[in-house]
Amino acid sequence: MxxxxxxxxxxxxxxxxxxxxxxxxxxxxxxxxxxxxxxxxxxxxxxxxxxxxxxxxxxxxxxxxxxxxxxxxxxxxxxxxxxxxxxxxxxxxxxxxxxxxxxxxxxxxxxxxxxxxxxxxxxxxxxxxxxxxxxxxxxxxxxxxxxxxxxxxxxxxxxxxxxxxxxxxxxxxxxxxxxxxxxxxxxxxxxxxxxxxxxxxxxxxxxxxxxxxxxxxxxxxxxxxxxxxxxxxxxxxxxxxxxxxxxxxxxxxxxxxxxxxxxxxxxxxxxDERGAAVGDPEDVTEVFEDTDSGVVRGALDDGGAVTAVLLSGFDGLVGREIQPDRRLGTEFSDHAKRHGAGGIFHTDELPAYGVTEAEVESLREAVGADPEDAVAIVADDPETADLAIDAVAERAETAMEGVPEETRDANDDATSRYLRPLPGAARMYPETDVPPVEPDVTDVETPELLTEKVQRYEADHGLDAGLAEQVAYGQRWPLFEAVVDEGVDPTLAAGVLESTLTELRRDDVPVGNLTDEHLRATLLLVDGGDVPREGIEDLLTALAENPDLTAEAAVEQEDLGGVSEDEVREAVVEVVERNGDQIEAEGMGAFSALMGECMGALRGKADGDTVSDVLRQEIQQRV
Structure with a gap:
């Protein structure tokens, strides 16, 4: 933390x-x-x-x-x-x-x-x-x-x-x-x-x-x-x-x-207290001639070299954490990577990565390092190794001065890594191919703020605060306002555009294929009673999977048109008679289980409230 x-x-x-x-x-x-x-x-x-x-x-x-x-x-x-x-x-x-x-x-x-x-x-x-x-x-x-x-x-x-x-x-x-x-x-x-x-x-x-x-x-x-x-x-x-x-x-x-x-x-x-200094980079390839380190061995087998720099007084500080899971040595490595190197090794973390204690001692001896010193190395092709170790030495010099001004790249974990020096005014000059523009603000209208939109949706459309904010801050508020102007119930429109689409997306339905016209037509059909609310998900799924269809064609294809109350009663009576023993034993306690069976029999073609009313009536007649 x-x-x-x-x-x-x-x-x-x-x-x-x-x-x-x-x-x-x-x-x-x-x-x-x-x-x-x-x-x-x-x-x-x-x-x-x-x-x-x-x-x-x-x-x-x-x-x-x-x-x-x-x-x-x-x-x-x-x-x-x-x-x-x-x-x-x-x-x-x-x-x-x-x-x-x-x-x-x-x-x-x-x-x-x-x-x-x-x-x-x-x-x-x-x-x-x-x-x-x-x-x-x-x-x-x-x-x-x-x-x-x-x-x-x-x-x-x-x-x-x-x-x-x-x-x-x-x-x-x-x-x-x-x-x-x-x-x-x-x-x-x-x-x-x-x-x-x-x-x-x-x-x-x-x-x-x-x-x-x-x-x-x-x-x-x-x-x-x-x-x-x-x-x-x-x-x-x-x-x-x-x-x-x-x-x-x-x-x-x-x-x-x-x-x-x-x-x-x-x-x-x-x-500063240690009187630190940075040495001159040098070739230490001989130290690692017989190494079993995979990284170093791979570089040498490809004709590469190992370069090193003595960091006098840096012992224990190169491995010091300065951000979560990032150390001063990581900063050095960032600079080395800018020149094509895969990274660096340093004595605060060695022996490790296949580098042995004996090789570390030989490395220290080769560059004249004392116990209070650190050493950084780069293993790569000779040109890259030279450029990278020079970059490490330069960054180590600035470490003795404090914090260098620079541009850094934000990482996904809220840390950062070196990107480049801060840019200056020298990078700007006039564009001669595009004429200047004289902006005219006289006809510019100030739009309604999203915070104001939330308040209006609560006051004018009766949406609760959470749903109003979802719609206002979402991408489909222009469609919401358009269908409400056409007479669609605001709560229905908001629920479909925010909650229903989110649920379908979580179920891997390709909702990105749905156009505003798909959604508009669906809302008008449901609000007008041509499609029961229980059929919304099936209708939108059909349109998402077959975006060339119109909403009306999808209703016909999926047989989602509503049924009359007589048809609802007929289906409910069939379910009730089939479950007579359960009703006799449980009375109204059987309602929940039979409600699901009724909705399944009607395949989402009837409004849940209507089915619920009819089922209650039929059960009450038998108890």
């Missing part, structure tokens, strides 16, 4: 960057659709190598420069919907109007000031996530605010950007990306560094998320919204934590980063 710190005393400062995809018909700079494809649908591929360029001031961004040092080929999966703009073989078109209008709506909700003229900029990105080597981005509004229970949080700015490619997998040559996601309109909302606790960070993110969904114009589902969190403490450094997928993780991400910085500062103090 993460230690509970006095965040005020530590000087915690945090801010958020929320990235939300907009649900527009077409992409930001072309007319391609914004739907996600399966990789197997790709009909062609092409490859690129990307290199950093200088900004308009002649500078090269440090993060882009480090990224370019990793020699990788980037492969892109294209589709029948991919255009030349996405392939970077044609200039971008004008900014999508629908995306700009939605962005202006969001600006209103965040109480932001919209700029007089929107200019498109290029942001250098050479990690392969964009075919161009840069991302197009534009400032639309600034200086807004949101409320939290711990005080207001300022909104620094909001940008409209193009989404990056979807990363599919690592390959032997580099990385494979999919072009389906590239260019989807994306808003980036950055808060001011006003957040002072993990709980406030989560609350602020939830508030912004609610405002975004209130527009009804944002995409939903995994990967459509990402949160970056900037965290620092007074004696530490600003850390950008990228790619937090779940709101539930934000407070834990902040807590774990605070712990990491506190631990790194404590380690730096200890290293």
């Amino acid at each position: 993460t230690e509970d710190y006095d965040y005020e005393a530590l000087g915690l400062v945090a801010g958020l960057e929320i990235h939300q995809q907009l649900d527009t018909a077409t992409k930001l700079f072309c007319n391609c659709p914004t739907r996600i494809r399966e990789p197997e649908e790709s009909d062609r591929q092409f490859s690129r190598y990307l290199h950093p360029t200088k900004s308009e001031l002649g500078e090269i961004d440090e993060a882009a420069l480090e990224e370019s040092m990793v020699d990788r080929e980037f492969e892109y999966l294209a589709y029948d919907s991919t255009c030349l703009v996405e392939e970077d073989d044609e200039p971008p078109h004008r900014v999508d109007r629908e995306a700009m209008e939605t962005t202006l709506e969001i600006a209103q909700l965040l109480e932001m000031n919209v700029v007089d003229q929107v200019h498109v900029m290029r942001k250098i990105v050479v990690d392969g996530s964009n075919t161009t080597g840069f991302q197009r981005s534009m400032l639309v509004a600034n200086d807004g605010t949101i409320e939290t229970s711990e005080g207001d949080v300022g909104i620094e700015d909001m940008l409209l950007e193009e989404e990056s490619c979807q990363r599919i997998e690592e390959t032997e040559e580099g990385v494979r990306f999919s072009l389906d996601r590239l260019g989807i309109p994306l808003v980036e909302i950055g808060t001011k560094p006003d957040i002072r606790s993990p709980e406030q960070a989560r609350e602020a993110a939830e508030r912004i998320g609610m405002l975004l969904r209130s527009t009804g114009q944002v995409k939903r589902g995994l990967g459509t919204i990402r949160q970056d969190v900037n965290v620092s403490i007074a004696e530490g450094a600003r850390i950008e934590l990228k790619g937090v997928q779940s709101l539930d993780d934000i407070d834990d991400i902040v807590r774990n980063e605070v712990r990491r910085q506190v631990e790194l500062l404590d380690i730096a103090d200890e290293l």
